[in-house]
Amino acid sequence: MSIIKTKNLTKIYKKGRKKIRALHNLNLSVDEGTIFGFLGRNGAGKTTAIKLFLGLLRPTSGNISILGKNPDNIDIKNQIGYLPEISYLDKDFTAWELLKFFGNFFKIERKVVEERIDDLLSQFGLLTFKDTKIGDFSKGMLQKIAIIQALLHQPKLLILDEPTEGLDPISQHEIREFVKNEKKKGNTIFLSSHYLDEVEELCDVIGVLHKGKLLRYGEKDKLLQYKIMYTFIIKGKSIESIVSKYNGKPFLNDCYKLHISLNEKENFTNLLNRNKIEIVEFYREREEIADFFLRTIGESKNE
Numbered sequence: 001m002s003i004i005k006t007k008n009l010t011k012i013y014k015k016g017r018k019k020i021r022a023l024h025n026l027n028l029s030v031d032e033g034t035i036f037g038f039l040g041r042n043g044a045g046k047t048t049a050i051k052l053f054l055g056l057l058r059p060t061s062g063n064i065s066i067l068g069k070n071p072d073n074i075d076i077k078n079q080i081g082y083l084p085e086i087s088y089l090d091k092d093f094t095a096w097e098l099l100k101f102f103g104n105f106f107k108i109e110r111k112v113v114e115e116r117i118d119d120l121l122s123q124f125g126l127l128t129f130k131d132t133k134i135g136d137f138s139k140g141m142l143q144k145i146a147i148i149q150a151l152l153h154q155p156k157l158l159i160l161d162e163p164t165e166g167l168d169p170i171s172q173h174e175i176r177e178f179v180k181n182e183k184k185k186g187n188t189i190f191l192s193s194h195y196l197d198e199v200e201e202l203c204d205v206i207g208v209l210h211k212g213k214l215l216r217y218g219e220k221d222k223l224l225q226y227k228i229m230y231t232f233i234i235k236g237k238s239i240e241s242i243v244s245k246y247n248g249k250p251f252l253n254d255c256y257k258l259h260i261s262l263n264e265k266e267n268f269t270n271l272l273n274r275n276k277i278e279i280v281e282f283y284r285e286r287e288e289i290a291d292f293f294l295r296t297i298g299e300s301k302n303e
């Protein structure tokens with residue numbers, strides 16, 4: 001089942017006489033139980049799309065269905081957890097007071113919400129800071145409180161706008177593990193991120209948004225297998241010309257390391273055979289996600 005589905009979703013902001021086309025004909029579908037990764041540079045339109053999904057902005061044209069309903073439908077609100085890009089938590093509350101407030105907001109029974117708050121605080125290593133004021137929290141701690149707040153009502157769809165932006169590697173790791181765990185429970189996660197490795201690690205489906213347009217969209221494994229590379233580690237006498245032809249680099253113990261593309265592979269291995277050059281190691285790898293992203297953005301300039 002499709003949890004989020006958009007059709008030709010377009011948003012044009014108007015500032016005086018100026019028009020900014022933030023999103024142009026976005027068509028995507030997020031399946032239940034999957035993690036969707038929205039990649040894009042600053043200003044690509046990611047937050048705009050998210051706000052449209054949530055009904056916080058109105059589309060200029062096009063349609064959205066979220067949990068099978070229109071974004072304005074109030075019955076779906078308690079099934080969605082949202083982590084905004086900038087958190088607006090009230091700094092005068094303690095962690096406990098703030099989370100209790102949101103528990104009341106969602107009309108969760110007192111005992112249930114108190115247990116859940118303790119569970120979530122301890123899951124994120126924040127139980128000892130229960131009575132600390134939000135204003136005294138570090139950026140990472142704040143982000144975790146904002147995530148707990150988004151989770152308190154146990155939503156089946158989580159929309160996370162750059163959940164690990166600006167956090168240290170350990171906090172990033174904790175949040176990524178939490179996202180994986182939410183998927184294990186059968187929940188659906190839509191996340192936007194600048195971190196390519198994060199999207200590669202977590203997501204089943206990737207969309208690359210650039211200047212409001214979805215340049216690439218599909219299952220991660222299919223998208224990244226677009227370009228398969230082979231790595232050879234070779235050694236032997238008089239291999240310098242081969243090494244320089246294929247842009248190889250010196251490796252350990254008189255060996256050289258070379259990256260060979262799929263269509264060069266046959267000629268390359270024939271050349272090695274003819275010259276009696278030993279293959280010490282050989283493996284196939286997918287394109288790095290960073291290369292995929294740069295190539296995708298680069299190709300769009302020619303379109």
Ligand SMILES: Nc1ncnc2c1ncn2[C@@H]1O[C@H](COP(=O)(O)OP(=O)(O)OP(=O)(O)O)[C@@H](O)[C@H]1O
Nearest residue numbers: 013015020022040041042043044045046047048049
């Ligand atoms: N309220 C607004 N009024 C006018 N223009 C806006 C508004 N919000 C966003 N924009 C513009 O729309 C475009 C997309 O912005 P958006 O915030 O959706 O990008 P983003 O992909 O989330 O970027 P970032 O990675 O920096 O968060 C940008 O050009 C931005 O300047």
Ligand SMILES: [Mg+2]
Nearest residue numbers: 046047048085
């Ligand atoms: Mg944004």
